[in-house]
Amino acid sequence: MKENRPEAPPKVKQQLRQEAGFGCCHCGHPFIQYHHIIPWAEDNHFRPDDMMVLCGQCHHLCTVGAITQSDQRKIKAKPRNIVDDLVRGMLYVNTQNLSVNLAGGKAVETPNLINLSGVTVLSAKRDEEHGRILISAMIHDKSGNVVATLRENEWSMAPNAVWDFETYPLHSKIRLAPYDIAFAVDVRNEELNLQGKWFHKGIEINFSPSKATIGSNVIKSLNAWHCNTMLSVS
Numbered sequence: 001m002k003e004n005r006p007e008a009p010p011k012v013k014q015q016l017r018q019e020a021g022f023g024c025c026h027c028g029h030p031f032i033q034y035h036h037i038i039p040w041a042e043d044n045h046f047r048p049d050d051m052m053v054l055c056g057q058c059h060h061l062c063t064v065g066a067i068t069q070s071d072q073r074k075i076k077a078k079p080r081n082i083v084d085d086l087v088r089g090m091l092y093v094n095t096q097n098l099s100v101n102l103a104g105g106k107a108v109e110t111p112n113l114i115n116l117s118g119v120t121v122l123s124a125k126r127d128e129e130h131g132r133i134l135i136s137a138m139i140h141d142k143s144g145n146v147v148a149t150l151r152e153n154e155w156s157m158a159p160n161a162v163w164d165f166e167t168y169p170l171h172s173k174i175r176l177a178p179y180d181i182a183f184a185v186d187v188r189n190e191e192l193n194l195q196g197k198w199f200h201k202g203i204e205i206n207f208s209p210s211k212a213t214i215g216s217n218v219i220k221s222l223n224a225w226h227c228n229t230m231l232s233v234s
């Protein structure tokens, strides 16, 4: 009957992700599933108090009873990422095609996407050895604090710096509030789609595939073909 079970409501999922520090409560892995501590078969519920997030492997340990219900409660009370004050994970990229939809145009074979006062804050370059695409972003808030970093596809952030972090092998999204997307990266097709809104030294950077705003500069149609940098503001 598991196939007919409805999905947990988005609000419940977000609450569970946030309380867990955006990773498996047991091991911290950021690719997660939603576990019923009180099994769905016993009680058709979506009570956050009786649910938790786990990775596939730890979820299996709980469903077969290798991790008991009382131990599950202990794990839920002290999630690994909250204890460590760190969320880490990899963004897997399935393409070698370095083409980015950004600012109403395309950056083709152009590794530095946004450069501010000589600092590259967003880039997508090719790994010379394997040809894979490596994406980097330095996400700061208005006060200059680091919210999150994506360094050559490796995520790192403190769980309390963000409101929600959803990550899957080919797409990730960080939100600072319900409709406030700080960074979204999607590589599910052959091209990279990037969206974000953050600050660099007090200057707001706001970009999507259709446009970009850097401070007071609005960019709506920009193409870069085999350049070093797509968008540079000094």
Ligand SMILES: [Zn+2]
Pocket (backbone or CB within 6 Å): 024, 025, 026, 027, 028, 029, 054, 055, 056, 057, 058, 059
């Ligand atoms: Zn786990």
